[in-house]
């Protein structure tokens with residue numbers, strides 16, 4: 001049933017050896033394929049064994065699933081756009097997808113826009129307290145951890161500490177906040193993300209609430225997830241026990257602590273944009289916008305920018321062609337088109353070659369709009385984007401401001 | 405120096421506010437000449453692009469005016485306008501244009517005096533705010 005919780009561990013020897021936290025996720029993905037529930041698995045794998053080059057892979061052979069075992073913290077591939085662009089939104093393919101909370105949110109927003117067929121997906125949620133940009137992570141490992149990035153075999157984020165494990169078995173640990181204050185640590189959007197447990201997926205899997213790093217805590221988040229877990233247990237693919245009340249309490253506490261930290265980062269990030277006077281803000285953004293080289297990267301990466309016939313294209317006659325930097329309308333329209341549904345995935349900011357603080361601004365606006373419209377993007381497919389919807393109830397609201 | 409005379413772009417719905425402005429005219433109600441009215445078929449036609457373009461081209465203020473809720477000829481066009489205007493304000497504030505430079509009003513075809521009042525008070529507000537940042541920048545260059 002939705003809401004059920006399990007402490008799970010794989011029953012597969014090979015998987016137990018290679019995977020972390022008892023290999024439950026890997027076993028579940030493999031079972032999804034074997035049982036014919038899905039045609040393919042979409043997960044992340046280190047390309048040629050390089051942990052700093054995590055790429056999405058589509059797997060159709062159960063034996064290959066194991067190649068995706070183990071968490072990669074220095075990768076944040078654009079899973080939702082991958083699904084939309086390369087798998088035709090799963091229109092005729094059943095896929096089990098591993099998703100971080102922001103991936104799940106992006107998939108839900110694209111589902112609302114009829115770009116992804118959620119019915120064909122099995123969302124295997126992975127709890128997440130942040131990912132790191134690969135290039136910066138490598139520099140950080142060299143300068144802060146004094147280690148060779150190529151020697152790292154695992155990373156972990158826990159209790160605001162970043163730990164790396166090297167191939168000789170040694171572990172090195174640093175305070176995350178200190179690293180982040182020096183410009184390292186997690187991606188900016190991750191620092192301020194409040195969703196650690198992807199309850200909008202079908203199941204949410206994490207390490208919180210387990211001990212000795214050899215089991216996975218699973219929360220069932222939908223009926224689809226519930227059926228799936230039950231079948232996997234019946235087929236003997238994972239062994240489960242009920243979490244103790246202490247374990248459940250631990251999950252809650254760790255989640256709360258991470259949320260609190262995220263809120264502090266939000267305050268800090270947003271203050272950097274709101275502290276300026278109106279004129280300073282205008283100068284700041286005019287300067288930022290004037291650095292744009294109109295590469296369309298932000299638009300192409302954003303899960304909310306789904307239009308086949310984008311108004312910013314030259315042939316739409318709205319933004320004059322052949323001008324760099326583009327007319328101010330270019331960034332202004334991009335931002336205002338997505339601000340009501342931004343899921344803080346950070347993809348736009350990651351891809352921007354000119355490093356405009358796009359996601360910082362857009363997510364800040366989103367938080368304000370979320371308050372006004374009582375709307376949380378990425379959580380519920382039946383909730384429509386607030387700047388693209390109206391309700392019958394509003395007919396009897398006479399004010400000029402929306403008060404919902 | 406001459407007193408600052410703001411340029412205001414008014415997007416007025418054909419069925420109500422535009423007719424209301426006509427009525428104000430034929431009734432010889434005086435109001436400031438600062439508003440350039442653009443007639444739209446419904447306030448629901450006004451999206452973020454029109455509003456932002458007006459600012460980018462030098463409007464010191466933008467006034468969107470439509471039928472009262474429940475009276476829109478297309479049922480809910482004005483409700484869309486309300487959401488968009490409400491939603492655009494945080495953006496205008498964040499990038500330094502200022503949320504008070506954008507106003508939404510409901511004015512029916514029979515509310516000639518309300519057209520005058522609205523234009524008067526909005527012109528006053530914009531005078532208080534001074535020229536839009538876009539225009540100040542343009543004048544500096």
Ligand code: SF4
Nearest residue numbers: 302342343345346348
């Ligand atoms: S605007 Fe940026 S952070 Fe927001 S959803 Fe789009 S890509 Fe993600």
Ligand code: SF4
Nearest residue numbers: 305307310311334337
């Ligand atoms: S900028 Fe606007 S029109 Fe273009 S893809 Fe994004 S949402 Fe669509």
Ligand code: SF4
Nearest residue numbers: 292293295296298352
């Ligand atoms: S990614 Fe950056 S440079 Fe490219 S279009 Fe977007 S804002 Fe401009």
Ligand code: FES
Nearest residue numbers: 417446470471477
């Ligand atoms: S017809 Fe007047 S606002 Fe829609």
